[in-house]
Amino acid sequence: MSAWSDHVIWWQLHPLSFTGAPGQLPAPPGPPAHRLPKLRDWLGYLIELGANGLLLGPVFESGTHGYDTIDHLRIDPRLGDEADWDDLVAACRERGVKILLDGVFNHVGRDFPQFRDVLEHRGASEYADWFHLDLTATDAPDGFGYRDFEGHGGLVALNHDNPAVRRYTAGVMRHWLDRGADGWRLDAAYQVPPAFWAEVVGEVRATHPDAWFLGEVIHGDYREVVREAGLDSVTQYELWKSVWSSLNDANFWELDWTLTRHNELTSGFVPQTFVGNHDVTRIASRLDDPRHLGHALAVLFTVAGVPSVYAGDEQAFRGVKYERVDGDAEIRPAFPESPHQLADFGLPVYRLHQDLIGLRRRHPWLTRCVTRKVELTNETFAYEAVPPEGEPGLAVLLNVSDEPCGFGLDRPVKWLLGSAPDGSGTEVEGHGWAIVEFQA
Structure with a gap:
């Protein structure tokens, strides 16, 4: 894991x-916008806000939403050109901001040149082995069948057993790392054989040892995926789900179970x-109860991990993801030209993010901390966040009941954030939360 990724x-x-x-990409594309x-x-x-990394979705030429790539080596003309990229890199470097690119290497768009050649020449194409073709499916619309991504015909799955695909992927990664990126988010990494990532990432690390590689993995054995694929990290969807569902169901037993497993994951x-x-x-x-947003954020910023904030969440943006065509529209809105044009209603949540990120900055050991249950009921939960080198640490106090809750901590504490404390700092109001620091 790169040293910078801990911070x-x-x-x-x-x-x-x-x-x-x-x-949609105009046809023909025309000059860069x-x-x-x-x-x-x-x-x-x-x-x-307190962040120092820009995690970008797809920026390469694609047909629609960015995940149907046409050219991995060209900035999407709807976004601009390579000069615009270079300017963004320079601006980030000047401010100490890291850049993570979204690499879509599980599948490509139908206008990907190698697939266009297959559409023209079918089995005779020199790129036929780049894909999983079924040339016996002559009644298919293209005169042959092909494997796609989760039933989306516009997303053509690559053949990761083909050494040419491996070389291509490694070449793309190196190209943009040379051009200023600091690492890669690997889209749909769970669909790609771990051995493919291990070869590609190993090859790229030889020339870019400080690059950070994050795999999108939704389920399965996260530690085994990281080990077999040679990645630095994967997306912690188990924790994401547990945070909101435990709050909605008033079932902190679920969050406690997940944090126990989270400890097991973070040991590796x-x-x-x-x-x-964005998904x-x-x-x-x-969240069913808006009073519980602070609880969710308190958990995010007090457990081990490399945290991210999705643009707009820090302003309390709302939006529902639907399983339909254009189902991402609500969660991927256009932003104003300048932050000064944001509405005022999001300011309290923005300030809360600043406070929690500031707390995490003052306790950098939280990236690799261990959590430990202190007190647990359906509606109340207290856990300690313990530094790797040992105590003292922090305690996080969560209450989704209607009544105040006095948590029985065994050591003196100092109140840091959250609901107004009583004299001991351990009583939390109904539907409140608090973060306290143990005193040595």
């Missing part, structure tokens, strides 16, 4: 929708943690 907090955005780009420079105007906002690697991203319903909409 990074990502602000994640989906560039095409964030900048208001059209939903320089939308990427808009991101420069948000770097100060990112830093004021540091997961990427989140309560929102899920926003946390402000997911």
Whole structure:
């Protein structure tokens, strides 16, 4: 794991929708529309939030939403060109902001040149082995069948057993690391054989040892995936789900179980943690009770991991993810040209993010901490966050009941954040939360 990744907090955005780009690549594409420079105007906002990493969704030429890639070596003309990329890199470097690129290497769009050649020449194409073709399916619309991504015909799955695909992927990664990226988020990593990632990532690390590789993994044995694939981290979807469902169901037993498993995971690697991203319903909409948003954020910023904030969540944006065509529209809105144009209603949640991120910055050991249950009922939960080198640490006090709760901590504490404390700092109001620090 790269040394810098222990100190990074990502602000994640989906560039095409964030900048208001059209939903489809024009045909023909035409001259670049320089939308990427808009991101420069948000770097100060990112830093004021407390983040120091920009986690970008797809920026390469694609047909629609960015995940149907046409050319991995070209900036999407709806966003701009390579000069715009270089300017963004320079602006990030000037401010000490890391950049993570979204690498879509499980599948490509139908206009990917190698697949276009297959459409023209079918089995005779020199690129036929780049894909999983079924040339016996002559009644299919293209005259042959092919494997796609989870039933989406516009997303053509690559053949990861083909050495040419491996070389291509490694070449793309090296190209953009040379051009200023600091690492890669590997989209749909769970669909790709771990041996493929191990070869590609190992090859790229030989020339870029400080690069950080994050795999999108939704379920399964996270530690085994990291080990077999040679990755630094994977997305901690188990924690994401447990945070909001334990709050909605008033069932902190679920969160306690998940934090126990989280400890097991973090003994082997540091997961990427989140309560929102570009693929899920926003946390402000997911929670049944808006009073519990602070609880979710308190957990995010007091457990081990490399945390990210999905752009807009820090402003209490709402939006539901639907399983339908254009089902991401609500969770991927266009942003204004400048942070000064944001509505005032989100300011309290923005300030809360700043406070919690500030707390995490003052306790950098939280990246690799261990959590330990102190007190647990259906509606109340207290856990300790313990530094790797031992105590003293922090305690997180969560209450979703209607009544105040006095937590029985066995040592003196100092109140840091959350609901107004009583004299001991351990009583939390109904539907409140608090973070306290144990005194040595």
